Amino acid sequence: MVNLGKNGEIVHSKRPIALFGGGEIGPHDLNLALNRVNGAVAADGGAATLIDSGRVPDAVIGDFDSLAHAYLARIPEDRLFPIREQDSTDFDKALRNIRAPLVLGVGFLGGRLDHQLAVLNTLVCHQDRPCVLLGAREVVFHAPPRISLSLTPGDTVSLFPYQRATGRSSGLEWPIDGLVLEPDGRVGTSNRALAQVTLEIDRPGLLVMVPRDALDAVMRAFASEQTGRWPARAG
Known part of the structure; x- marks a missing residue:
């Protein structure tokens, strides 16, 4: 309702x-x-x-x-x-x-x-x-603190930072562990899923782009209530 x-x-x-x-x-x-x-x-x-x-x-x-x-x-x-x-x-x-x-x-x-x-x-x-x-062709969302997605191996997973971001991943061909992603520096376009993809992000500001066919997987991940949620921005 x-x-x-x-x-x-x-x-x-x-x-x-x-x-x-x-x-x-x-x-x-x-x-x-x-x-x-x-x-x-x-x-x-x-x-x-x-x-x-x-x-x-x-x-x-x-x-x-x-x-x-x-x-x-x-x-x-x-x-x-x-x-x-x-x-x-x-x-x-x-x-x-x-x-x-x-x-x-x-x-x-x-x-x-x-x-x-x-x-x-x-x-x-x-x-x-x-x-x-x-x-x-794709679905786009702002990465929550953590998310686990059931993707098809070979699916494109692009990570684009609107703000400086760090974190950890599993199930990606090129892990993001130890990387600093920034809008005027390193970005994470055209990564690929190997299996179940899990992201843990340290701060807000990272956009995730996956194939359109992954819509239901993304919605299930948010519905699981395991993603956490960022607080509202001050002001």
């Missing part, structure tokens, strides 16, 4: 929910996401995709500059949550106002590169909000 306006947050759910953006959404992405979650929230223009499919979003969050009036008129007023400030993206506005075990983001990867970079920046800024982004 998705609760609105509870405990100071716009959306509160005890189960994973999907968050839809106004970017590229593949022909099977909507059903793939909805079959794995408890509710559907839209970030501004992402509401159009849901409405076109015959589903009214449980909540719409954003500055509403990308959603046509024809769509707004079809959404109950008590499901509309405008945030008019222009200092953040609609993805940021939505993610920081959702409390759930996991958010599955659809329609945020692909398209303009600056938009994608802003989305990835938001994942790092809201390190206490577990979120997995579904792309055309």
Whole structure:
């Protein structure tokens, strides 16, 4: 069940929910996401995709500059949550106002590169909000303190630091033990899974990218409640 306006947050759910953006959404992405979650929230223009499919979003969050009036008129007023400030993206506005075990983001990867970079920046800024982004070829998430993934041997596992990061790994062809990963230094692109992959990360700021087919493995890992969670950033 998705609760609105509870405990100071716009959306509160005890189960994973999907968050839809106004970017590229593949022909099977909507059903793939909805079959794995408890509710559907839209970030501004992402509401159009849901409405076109015959589903009214449980909540719409954003500055509403990308959603046509024809769509707004079809959404109950008590499901509309405008945030008019222009200092953040609609993805940021939505993610920081959702409390759930996991958010599955659809329609945020692909398209303009600056938009994608802003989305990835938001994942790092809201390190206490577990979120997995579904792309055309991969899924992306901010590495929690620890995670164990059942991947297929040979799967690409890329680690990209938005901040300085260190940690340990097992099941990777090139372990990260003893390495310092930095956005202006060493990065971890195009590593490969040998078997079960386990990561233990010392501090937030590391993004993980694995094949799209690994979505269920990633969601199971977060659902296991063994990942830990970073605290909210100060300020």
